[in-house]
Every structure is written in C-alpha cells, then in structure tokens.
Amino acid sequence: MKNLLQLLLLTFFLGIGSKLNAGIVYSNGTGGGDWSSGSSWNPAAVPGCDDTIVISQGDLIEITGQIDLSGCSNPIYIVVHGTLSFPTNGPKLRLPCGSGVIMTSTGNLTANGSNGNANNITICGSTEWSAGDGDQGPGTLIGTMPPTVTSLSIRLKSFTGENVDDKNILYWSTETEINNDYFLLERTTNGFDYVVVAVVNGAGNSSFQLDYQVEDFEFEPNTINYYRLKSVDFDGVEEYSDVISIHNKSAGLPKLIGRYNLMGQSVTPEFDGIVIEHYDNGEVIKKYPIK
Numbered sequence: 001m002k003n004l005l006q007l008l009l010l011t012f013f014l015g016i017g018s019k020l021n022a023g024i025v026y027s028n029g030t031g032g033g034d035w036s037s038g039s040s041w042n043p044a045a046v047p048g049c050d051d052t053i054v055i056s057q058g059d060l061i062e063i064t065g066q067i068d069l070s071g072c073s074n075p076i077y078i079v080v081h082g083t084l085s086f087p088t089n090g091p092k093l094r095l096p097c098g099s100g101v102i103m104t105s106t107g108n109l110t111a112n113g114s115n116g117n118a119n120n121i122t123i124c125g126s127t128e129w130s131a132g133d134g135d136q137g138p139g140t141l142i143g144t145m146p147p148t149v150t151s152l153s154i155r156l157k158s159f160t161g162e163n164v165d166d167k168n169i170l171y172w173s174t175e176t177e178i179n180n181d182y183f184l185l186e187r188t189t190n191g192f193d194y195v196v197v198a199v200v201n202g203a204g205n206s207s208f209q210l211d212y213q214v215e216d217f218e219f220e221p222n223t224i225n226y227y228r229l230k231s232v233d234f235d236g237v238e239e240y241s242d243v244i245s246i247h248n249k250s251a252g253l254p255k256l257i258g259r260y261n262l263m264g265q266s267v268t269p270e271f272d273g274i275v276i277e278h279y280d281n282g283e284v285i286k287k288y289p290i291k
Helices: 008-012
Strands: 023-027 032-034 051-055 060-062 077-080 083-086 092-095 100-103 108-111 120-123 126-130 140-143 154-164 167-188 195-206 210-216 224-233 238-240 244-247 256-260 275-279 284-287
Touching: 023 167, 077 083, 100 108, 120 140, 126 140, 154 224, 154 244, 195 210, 195 224
Parallel strands: 023 051, 032 060, 051 077, 060 083, 077 100, 083 108, 092 120
Antiparallel strands: 100 140, 120 126, 154 167, 167 195, 167 210, 167 224, 224 238, 224 244, 256 275, 275 284
C-alpha cells in the first residue's frame, strides 16, 4: 500500500481514473448500498472484469461478502469519491495484477471489523491493505495508478452554437456526468481573454443524456465569437471542451424588414421600379432601378 501524502497526483487525476478497455460503472448516486447488489450501481448490475468502478461522492458501498475479481485478465481501477467500507469481519476484495484503488480528495476506505487481516484488499495475490492498517482517507492510493489518466468527470456528446436574430444560442449534451458541480460557458474574440457568459448547474451524477442551452445576448458584433465550456466537479477540478465559433460579422447591422413600391405595396427583390426599403433601426432608403 502506498500513502500519497500530498494530493498533487490526484489533482492530476482529473475527476476519475480510466482504463482504455470497456465501460464505467458508477455507484447509484442515491446513497450506494451493498457491492453485490445490482441496485447499488448504475447501470444496475454488479461490476465485472471489464469495468472501471466509480463510487460517487455521498455514496457508501459496503463489501459484505467475498469479492473475487482476481481472475480477470485486465487491471481493475476503483475510484472512490465517496466511501468504500468493510462493515463486518471477514469480507475481502481480490483484484487482478496491475489494479488500483484510488481515494480522491473526498474518498475514504473504512473497516468496522476487528484489527488484523479480518478485511483486506489483495492485488495480484499480495495484500496491499488490511483492517490492521486502519481507515484510509483522501489522497490514498492502494496498488497501481492507472497507466492512462483522462478527464472523465463529464463525457461531452456535442457542443454547438448558432446565431438567431439578436442572440447566439449555445447547445451542449452530456452522455454521462460524474461528480459534476457546474459548467462555465466562456466567450472570447481573440482566443486569449475569456469572459464568463453563464454559469449552469451540472447534474452531479448522471448516466443518461442531458441537454443544455444558453442564450448569449452580449456577444461581440461584427466579428467571430469563440466559445468553450469549463466543467468543474465537486472537488474543484476543472476541464475544458474544444472551442467552437459563431460567425457574427453581420450581427448588429440593420436588418431589412420590408420592401415596398411607391403605392405602399410589398414587392419582391425582382421588382423593376422605385423601391422603398424599411430597416429595423427605423432607417428608410429609396432605391431607383438601374437603367
């Protein structure tokens, strides 16, 4: 077992750890439950060999029986934002070689049984933690840090924008959210100096698609406006989306609202005669046909 006396590595560990095979299983976000119960997890199934396991902040997952995943062919990573607990004597967690249990800045590992080896976590057949080592708090790594660390506090499905009349509308969708506190929508015109357009609450934990929309009335006219999303989790960890752009070079200019002949009748652009054009800023322009 390794104690990380500083949180620097876990600050680098943005949100959750990820292995590159298969899926992610989250605790249910409603308090947790017994590891061996499908209702404790989202999706509602007990984690298996091909899963990265995330215990969300506020959830307590209890190991009350023998959890033996040691025969799995790939490492398993358990990322604890909440609490992983051994509430009684005897239960053990066995993981394959290369695995790791990572307590983030809000994560805890507890054992309520007696001291000694009544509860333990073994990796590759070696005991990496036992009840005699005591409870483990934020910043603890048991086993191995994932070889690839990625930012997965949200999985962004899309981020787009468009200009509609006097506003820019930004849309984004998330496939999943883990421990996600809020979004900042930011705008720039020079690529360096960003201003905050809106603060939007995140879902905390979600395993289904969520759609968001923000209207920006304060964009810079007659230029290209660039937008990005910053997501911030409950640990204060930040991550950024790719930057998108909206072409506003015609925005803010008077808009034609009517085209009429001298009789006050509406005419089409093909009308071959004197045309009076009305604009939304009150301007009226008389145009004569070119002979």
